[in-house]
Amino acid sequence: MNIQVISDRAQEPAGADGYFTGNVYTRNYFHAFDPRKVALEARLFGHQAPATDKPFVYVDFGCAFGFTICLLARAMPHASFIGIDIMQRHIDGARNFARRLGLKNVRFIRAGFQELAPDDLPPIDYATAHGILSWVSADVRNALLSLVAARLKPEGIFKVSHNLPAGWSDMIGIRHLLKSSVEAGMDTQAAARRLGQLFSRAITQQGRTVAPQINDLLSKSDSYLEHEYLGEHWQPFQLSEVAGMMSAAGLNFVGPYHSSQIEAPADQRVLAVDDPMFFEDLYLIGSNRGFHMSLYSPAGQTAPDALMADPDPGEAWFSVSPDRVAREKSGKLDHILDHPALGGAIPVRDMMTDAETRAERRNTVLAAVFDPATYALNGEWQPAECDGAFELTDPALARLMSLQRDRDPGDRYMVMPATGAIASLPPFMWWILERGAGQSPDTYPDLIRSAAVNTPEPDAVARCIGRWHSQWAPWLAGQGVIRPQGGRG
Ligand SMILES: C[S@@+](CC[C@H](N)C(=O)[O-])C[C@H]1O[C@@H](n2cnc3c(N)ncnc32)[C@H](O)[C@@H]1O
Numbered sequence: 001m002n003i004q005v006i007s008d009r010a011q012e013p014a015g016a017d018g019y020f021t022g023n024v025y026t027r028n029y030f031h032a033f034d035p036r037k038v039a040l041e042a043r044l045f046g047h048q049a050p051a052t053d054k055p056f057v058y059v060d061f062g063c064a065f066g067f068t069i070c071l072l073a074r075a076m077p078h079a080s081f082i083g084i085d086i087m088q089r090h091i092d093g094a095r096n097f098a099r100r101l102g103l104k105n106v107r108f109i110r111a112g113f114q115e116l117a118p119d120d121l122p123p124i125d126y127a128t129a130h131g132i133l134s135w136v137s138a139d140v141r142n143a144l145l146s147l148v149a150a151r152l153k154p155e156g157i158f159k160v161s162h163n164l165p166a167g168w169s170d171m172i173g174i175r176h177l178l179k180s181s182v183e184a185g186m187d188t189q190a191a192a193r194r195l196g197q198l199f200s201r202a203i204t205q206q207g208r209t210v211a212p213q214i215n216d217l218l219s220k221s222d223s224y225l226e227h228e229y230l231g232e233h234w235q236p237f238q239l240s241e242v243a244g245m246m247s248a249a250g251l252n253f254v255g256p257y258h259s260s261q262i263e264a265p266a267d268q269r270v271l272a273v274d275d276p277m278f279f280e281d282l283y284l285i286g287s288n289r290g291f292h293m294s295l296y297s298p299a300g301q302t303a304p305d306a307l308m309a310d311p312d313p314g315e316a317w318f319s320v321s322p323d324r325v326a327r328e329k330s331g332k333l334d335h336i337l338d339h340p341a342l343g344g345a346i347p348v349r350d351m352m353t354d355a356e357t358r359a360e361r362r363n364t365v366l367a368a369v370f371d372p373a374t375y376a377l378n379g380e381w382q383p384a385e386c387d388g389a390f391e392l393t394d395p396a397l398a399r400l401m402s403l404q405r406d407r408d409p410g411d412r413y414m415v416m417p418a419t420g421a422i423a424s425l426p427p428f429m430w431w432i433l434e435r436g437a438g439q440s441p442d443t444y445p446d447l448i449r450s451a452a453v454n455t456p457e458p459d460a461v462a463r464c465i466g467r468w469h470s471q472w473a474p475w476l477a478g479q480g481v482i483r484p485q486g487g488r489g
Contacts, residue, residue, distance in 0.1 A: 015112025045255030066094030167290020418480025
């Protein structure tokens with residue numbers, strides 16, 4: 001295994017500058033990078049982000065297999081998406097995926113950030129760099145930030161993620177041990193599993209809580225572990241450090257701010273500091289966070305005192321998945337769930353102009369942005385009848401499903417043709433959708449039993465079929481995924 005790593009390392013693309021390129025990365029969809037969600041998030045912090053219902057340009061810096069932007073491109077055909085990555089294998093996979101989905105509004109560039117000049121890119125409305133800043137060299141990071149600063153429109157938004165020191169303190173040493181073990185010839189997964197077991201036992205004996213990253217050592221793939229830990233430059237940053245780098249490049253912090261949750265005025269006097277970023281660091285350290293996403297823009301906050309001043313963003317709607325509705329009728333999203341349009345979609349406008357939303361409920365709306373079961377949509381919809389046999393409305397959906405057949409069943413995504421929502425379906429619902437088209441609903445129990453790895457209880461199968469008929473089928477029919485067999489689309 002180590003021989004493989006060394007020989008791949010020998011082919012490291014020029015400009016990788018110590019980033020691990022010995023194996024491909026994982027294929028994931030990240031809903032928090034949906035520009036409709038990003039626009040709402042920016043708006044909550046007083047920044048008028050570019051409209052997402054009109055043409056816009058979205059660039060994903062370090063896109064890996066381009067899974068996220070391919071789904072976004074399918075959901076928003078009026079926008080243009082560009083993915084950039086240094087690894088040829090990622091770009092080949094991304095182009096292949098886009099071609100098989102028939103996408104015309106996404107393109108991929110194989111290049112290192114240092115190799116690109118601003119003129120290689122169009123003016124950008126939305127830029128993202130997810131999983132990049134804490135993993136590349138300072139030179140690569142600076143090249144990335146200069147490139148974004150040169151091409152991002154004044155109102156454009158750059159959303160980034162990075163590791164935070166608080167949640168990774170145990171892992172600084174573990175990463176060293178893992179890297180040394182692999183460099184000494186050990187297989188990555190074997191070394192990770194062994195370290196994970198030894199370390200979690202030691203931590204449990206001390207009565208401390210085992211960090212989620214330790215469990216990752218026990219369960220995650222080679223690809224994830226190698227890209228996370230084996231690069232030369234792995235480094236968690238405080239939020240203020242990232243905001244400082246951004247500011248040096250001409251990109252100003254937009255949000256999110258959490259410091260209102262700290263007793264700010266009194267603490268500020270005690271600490272004699274009035275820099276909000278200081279309190280953001282304090283909040284993130286105090287809550288032991290390991291990962292953070294934040295927004296930047298050349299213009300910074302365009303309307304900090306007029307939060308949500310324009311009540312008509314026009315572009316974004318929200319909806320929740322049937323499972324979420326069933327599970328959480330009285331949770332933190334109940335102002336969405338209780339909305340008269342439940343069963344349809346809620347225009348962001350309604351969420352934003354609600355007087356309560358302005359102050360107390362900002363964090364609740366933010367929670368909606370970060371909830372994977374809350375979907376951003378392109379427009380209104382209503383549930384529709386589809387009780388008997390169904391057919392898929394759109395051949396590209398069948399293609400998307402077949403391309404995802406070998407994914408982890410908890411992680412399969414569907415783009416709704418009528419609304420552009422991107423949803424992850426529970427495995428049972430996915431199986432019915434994938435294998436049940438054209439069949440009588442009487443066959444669904446057999447189909448579920450044959451698809452399940454462990455034979456499900458008869459009660460569980462019955463509950464699942466019940467959920468299909470009462471929740472998921474009307475929801476999927478309203479979203480334009482299925483229609484009654486023989487019906488018109
Ligand atoms: C941790 S992965 C994150 C991928 C993707 N954004 C995601 O979150 O799934 C980092 C990606 O950045 C790419 N990358 C690393 N250094 C780069 C560079 N100098 N120029 C362009 N891409 C780079 C890698 O090939 C890899 O696909």
